[in-house]
Amino acid sequence: MTKTITFNDLRKIKDRLPEGSMRKISEELNLNVETVRNYFGGTNYREGKSIGVHVEQGPNGGVVELDDTTILDCAYRILGEC
Incomplete structure (x- = not known):
């Protein structure tokens, strides 16, 4: 399932996650773990991969289209546990 979200909103979700969530x-x-960080806007492609994240420049950091929301769904679940 694809999802469109602003880059800034994606970073806010990442920033709200408790320490150790990426791992x-x-x-x-x-x-x-670097692949997960890249999903949230990281750029360590030497260690991690880019997986289904497409950024289009614009207001609020631009628009991000996520081809697969599995990582985002895990992040929401972790935030719900906090």
């Missing part, structure tokens, strides 16, 4: 998500989904 928790990466372990749960069997992904490199």
